[in-house]
Amino acid sequence: MAHDPASGARGVKICGLTEEAGFDACITHGADWVGFVFFDRSPRCVTAAQAHALSARHTGGPARVGLFVHPDDETLARVLEGVSLDILQIYASFERATEVRARFGVPVWLSQPVSARADLPAHCPAGVERLLIEPKPPASATRPGGNAQQLDWGLMKGWMPTFPWMLAGGLNPANVAQAVAITGAPAVDVSSGVESAPGIKSPDAIARFIQNARSVTFSA
Template sequence: MTFSPAPGVRGVKICGLTEEAGFDACVTHGADWVGFVFFERSPRYVTPAQARALSARHVGGPARVGLFVYPDDDTLARALDIVPLDVLQIYASFERATEVHARFGVPVWLSQPVSTGADLPTTRRAGVERLLIEPKPPTTATRPGGNAQQLDWSLMQGWAPPFPWMLAGGLNPDNVVEAVIVTGAPAVDVSSGVESAPGIKSPRAIADFIHKARSVTFSA
């Protein structure tokens, strides 16, 4: 099943939910997706049981996205047994993403770190529903994403996306309007940019980000 906003409405994903106030703000202000990070090195790490408890606070609302870093099948199966997830977002190869979709039958999003225009995919691959375009991490990073780096948005100019896609990396309420104007991104993903402390979301910043992200219209 595909989870997408209505045509012409910019999608918003709030990632790295760890606590009740942040989750509730996503529901109240109409986020399209909420993300749970199942990667222990992240300050936003939650267990599947913790994600289940947060998700159970509201029936319906944002689609639930589980973020995994190079996961094996057992890791994915254990998580799905505990918490219902609408989307699996993974750091892996296109080939692995296809395997995951075939194995679990859940929509798969592939995180695609880029540093130059040559890194942007130009052909469609089976099994991947959406790409998340974000900056490649520094060589000293301990995780592949969520490092609050801002991508060079000009890389997207002239790119013909072969997939539905989402812009991530260094976004916040102060720069999201410029980001979507420059890139034309149909959806945006934010984590640390709406936090009051690592892993702790600010309900006010969530509301501000969602409002500003949707304030610029685009053609779907």
């Protein structure tokens, strides 16, 4: 089930799951979303069969999110044939995101990399359920996200979007509460920040990240 921001609890997504211990920790500690990466340049890349095997360990629970980088329709169709996904998280243009939503009928999240306040989006494209606000990758990066790069949270002070969004980039158990306090993020996304090695999640770090992400409350 997708997280409902109206519930008052901060939404938490654990992305880049590749092994059983990490997936099971997400279930145990109440993550709202679990993410599988379908991008071969990532150390967290999995096949549809691997994602299916992990997802089958627990029925119900967190929504399953598939992450794709500029995917074509053939790639999306092939993965969706192999594993049931509740959300498609993509790196693409606004127009492409809208096309994917119409073509596959699955909710779409769209990455929105930023480096300055002027980059913060004023609206969310029709057909896109949520925007992920994360740092623009360095010029030397080989992938658009998952670089453990931290956004300047201060540039988001006073930014009050009217659409669902999520904060990503460089988050970990030690800094997520501060990030939330500064940005007011209704939901957060982490991958490398809860790992003991690239692609290997730490159950203890997952538990602490979820607890700390939800420790900050805001008055009405």
